Amino acid sequence: MSQESLPFLPFVKPEIDEETIQGVADVLRSGWITTGPQNQKFEAALSEYFGGRPVRAYNSGTATLEIGLRIAGVGPGDEVITTPASWVATSNVIYEVGATPVFADIDPVTRNIDLDLVEKAITPRTKAIIPVYLAGLPVDMDRLYEIARAHQLRVIEDAAQAIGSTWKGKRIGAFGDIVSFSFHPNKNLTSIEGGALVLNNEEEATLATKYRLQGITRTGFDGMDCDVLGGKYNLTDVAARVGLGQIAHIERFNAQRRQLVRAYFERLEGGAAVKLGIGLPVADFENSNWHMFQITLPLERLKLDRAGFMEQLKLRGIGSGVHYPAIHLFTLYRERGFKPGMFPHAERFGATTVTLPLFTQMTEGDVARVCAAVNEICEQYGK
Secondary structure (H helix, E strand, O other), X not given: OOHHHOOOEOOOOOOOOHHHHHHHHHHHHHOOOOOOHHHHHHHHHHHHHOOOOOEEEXXXXXXXXXXXXXXXXXXXXXXXXXOOOOOOHHHHHHHHOOOEEEEOOEOOOOOOEOHHHHHHHOOOOEEEEEOEOHHHOOOOHHHHHHHHHHHOOEEEEEOOOOOOOEEOOEEOOOOOOEEEEEOOOOOOOOOOOOEEEEOOOHHHHHHHHHHHEOOEEEEOOOEEEEOOOOOEOOOOHHHHHHXXXXXXXXXXXXXXHHHHHHHHHHHHOOOHHHHHOOEOOOOXXXXXXXXXXXXXXXXXXXXXXXXXXXXXXXXOOEOOEOOOOOHHHOHHHHOOOOOOOOXXXXXXXXXXXXXXXXXXXXXXXXXXXXXXXXXXXXXXXXX
């Protein structure tokens, strides 16, 4: 079969089974489509998955991060240390609560925040750390919490991409401080749009519930009060029903991803692309849920730029993505004093990374097709 006759292979595609689709139809017919019984079931299933910790569901992983910061008491005058190699929401929410983001560069091998640099960035104004588990790979959790305890800092884990990831056999979210997950359609588990916040105790969970819907507390049939400034972040029952259908399959989803990633390594290692200098992620099959498979391009050895490389993939019927440009180089951040050269590892990664297709409906034949295309492009355009 020629490349021209093959179907287009997107870089991501959620898998939603017929039972879930039927369940959504049932929710729509029920007349209760906003936050209600399906949301409660979803939160209960997530709580069980995370070892019984309190969980609250929201309409996005951005909302969960913001509310996590508010629950941790972060506000004006505080600093929060995070990575410049993430989706911009990670640091935007720090500004949203009135605090100041302080970036620490990444480890060029793991592509996660460098914890030694985190410790060096701590000042008397530091209130919290937001580590990001890029592509589902956790940081060294022992070291992270050792730093947090030593400096009495809160940790709001940006585990948006890490559902099903582990550290020393324990699920991310089943331990630690406040942990935020995203259920966007490109995540390993989706609720169409949505997120969840894993909390330490019922007191935090009660506050999280207030922040979710205008700060309101209801009592009895007609009692209502508002004692905090909340927002409108609730998850609909339609979305919650999708999430419920997904969580039943999360272990299979992640196992299939690991299998596909093993095929990526087998097909790429020793090939023309790697010989040219294509960078591969850390081959961690113990802790990562393999949310994404990202390569880095040796642009100095290619006759085309990243956009040209991605265009060549598209001409071969293959989708790709960029996750993520260095946050501090965006206009919003330059206007606040950030400059090129401040975080060189994040800048290089942000300028050279390409996300290749990875989703559960893919076959190892699809992986072979992607790898053949990557090698072919490198052979054709390598210097």
